[in-house]
Amino acid sequence: MRSGRIYLTEGRGTGYGQSPAWPQRWGAGLAAASCCLLMLAAIDANLSGLVQSVPHREVNSIKLFTPPPVVPPEPLSQRIEVERPPASQAGKSASEAKKTRIQEQVAGKAISRPTTLSRSAPAAPTILQPSILPSQTKPSPPKPEVNPVQVADDKKASALASYQRLIWARIAARKPKGLHLSGLAMVRFAVSRDGNLTSVELASSSGNSALDKLALRTVRNASPFPAPPVNLETDQLIFTIPFSFH
């Protein structure tokens, strides 16, 4: 009888690590938790403020090679790094790039569908050039000086390219973990003038609803995006992004 009591008193009060009574412990715990949350909220607010300034800078600049904020998958960057086109090529107009791309599709693909392409000709896709993809292995070289006599079109193209890269990086940074399933889901989404996501839909299904959902929600979760460059005269930008699950 007595020894049992002794055990108990030892456990509750004496000795080095005195454990406080019940209400105190809960109180302390709750206080610590709220302090933690407050602190985190403060950090969050601060950092978000810092980050928001970044897109604005990007919009005004015509630099194509700003180092990326987010690290893309490794093998991709290696290739790009080696084959980055010279600075002069960077200013290539969007329409030119588009044309090349279509030709590639027709000529390069044995089973291409010319009818399909011509039908959708007015909305022919502008494929983001790999050259504007962020590079990981080496910080990008200093941006080339822009010739002051360059036309507005060039500015527009490079601003758009820069914006595309930003959008891609934002989505890539939020990419989910795979589900050990294979499939390619294409998500089409529209971004309004103020950077809001105005629509998001499945352009083609992966064949698995969970993967489709994962792709859709990744884009949704990356929004709102930074506002697109002001010199683009469109009301909204439409992007299509493929998610390759494996």
Add this chain to the structure above:
Amino acid sequence: MITMPYAAPCVAPATRATNGATEKNSIFLARLNRGFSLSAFAAALAFFPISPASAQDQIILPEIDVDSVNVEAPTISGERISSSRIRDHRASSSDTAAILQSVPGVSGFGAGGFSTLPVIRGLEAQRLTVLVDGVAIASACPNDMNPPLSYTDPQTVEAIDVITGVSPVSYGGDSIGGIIRVESAPPRFAKQGETLLTGEVSAFYRSNGDGFGGSLALTAANDKLSLTYNGSYTQADNFEGGGSLGTVRSSEYAKTDHSLNFAAQLGTGLLELKGGYHSAPYEGFPNQYMDMTSNKSWFLNGHYAGIFDWGNLDVRANWRDTDHVMNFLDDKGGTATGGMPMNTEVHSAGYAVQADILLGGAGTLRLGNEFQHQWLNDYWPPVEGHMMMGPNSFINVNGAKRDRLGTFLEWEKSWDRGLTLIAGIRNDQVWMNTGTVSPYGTGMMQMPDVMAAAAFNAADRKRHDSNWSGSLLARYTLSSHAEIEWGYARKVRSPNIYERYSWGRGAMASRMIGWFGDGNGYVGNLALRPEKADTLSAALSIHGGGKDGWLLKIAPYYTRVDDYIDAVKLADFTDMMGNPTPFDQLQFVNQKAEIYGIDLSGSVPLWTSSSAGTARLTARASWLHGENLTDGGPLYHQMPFNAALGLEHRIGDLETRIDLSYVSEKDRVDPTRNEPQTESYALLDVQLAYRIDNVRLTLGANNLFDKAYFAPLGGMSLGDLKATGALRPVPGRGRSVNAGVTLSF
């Protein structure tokens, strides 16, 4: 990897046709090879023509590559042991915990052939979170002979995550140390309209101790349902120590594991139901007074992983029953005269629910709740005609229960600038209770136990702990070559059933308690408080040259544990004649402890050429200092400085590995436990692996030079003591030539 069934056939011709295209084309096609397909665009455009309202340029972004196979550990302080690395060890070890020791900061105390107890940064098994397929496995033995990892077999394990530093609270509660997560292969499904029938058979032989074993994995699946069987068997005789150290008695073992995993693709996610059976007919423990003479365990786990617009929902339910029997194998006297039967039964069941809620720009919020119930009965039947062990059963633990309700809230956010923050708080409510106990009998020789039982039965045995934990982890990308991680955690762990409820004070009864392999006897303590650890850990990772480039990791840490459960001496053990023995009777008590140290690891590519293959050098080193701040002495079972150097070479289908490991002298030993000092040693292992089509052959040797050594955490060789009367630490394993074959189909 085929990404789209109808696009796949188009990719290859497209690639060939444009081989001679411009530089820019080849860049683009390089991307194509990674799974991005032109026909996917075509298909997308064909099926979803752009409406005239938005008749404008549609911009196609590069693909996002979502890989399911993780190669990276979730934190910088830690490693993910991939399936290929585990495969390299299959032929050489049946002990999953032994494989973990290739991670810097991880060591292990020797126990049975497949029951090594892992130690991470100086904190041992009971203080770690060990999850097998997401489920904790409750200990079911006074000597911890059947720890969670003993239910896994390297032959069927897919990958293991080890977190040595601070871990997020969502990874588990009721532990103060690192995390070990063992994963079996995820369910495989066929492509739409197809059926998948696949599998793997493997077998191995080890010359030292004539160990052999085999495994079989079979999967049958369509695109919605998948059924997988996994089975393995392994056995070995007593092994030989290195040099002239001779046979190590009581080191034989045999076990078999079987599981059936049923998985179904639902509209919202994945449902899995996995059941299994484990049986170990015998496992010798060279550093315990007892051997395991039977361990049978049945389990059933349910798992649902749902994908929703708002985030993920993960639900698990688990049930496991274990019947564990200890007695003497032949080296310790056998059971012809009854031996000393000790039976333990455990029922455990629980659930865990976790929701990951996506908050858009504000990050991810994780909410979780889990409940784990453990019921344990431990009784030692009487031995006929034995004065000490009769006339009644010794009731060691009478229907003890340990219930834990854990709840956590965690927030994770990544900023575009390269900062990721994970912060969380957690509460674990632990309720414990146990019934009254009784000794074998009330004879003169049994008096210490009679008195102890009376005191124990009179005491209030109900315990309730409310344990608050919290962790804060920050990771920052300094540049494309460097990342830094910093973490602080306060984690709390309640004592286990044996630490609180072991009560026997007789010499024999207390010697049956303890998982330390030191020959001492342990007495529980009802007054134990939960252990509270404050840990600071940092890790710097510097790397370059991409996936096959160089890497250097530096990870220092500091842990201070309040109410660290250590032991103090109660009495000397004497032999029959009243002469002193090298062992003591100890009791668990709360003390204070601190551990600090540093782990280093790195690798560098040596050469790559078509004629000489590729070669890579890897290295790791760990140092730590553990001190009991209450008595000022060293903590028990702290690994001395150790380092390893590895050379990997691959040419064609031939892979070669040469590993040199070094462990320095252990001169800081815990006097309370009579811990032995051990000499420094270096071991050389080599392995060749060759692949022909779907057959993989391995041939290797561990401890090639048959070096005689004593592992610093190997414990005292009690099996040998009983047979020879001479006490020594457990010798390390001598040379073993291992051969293995794996066939995939």
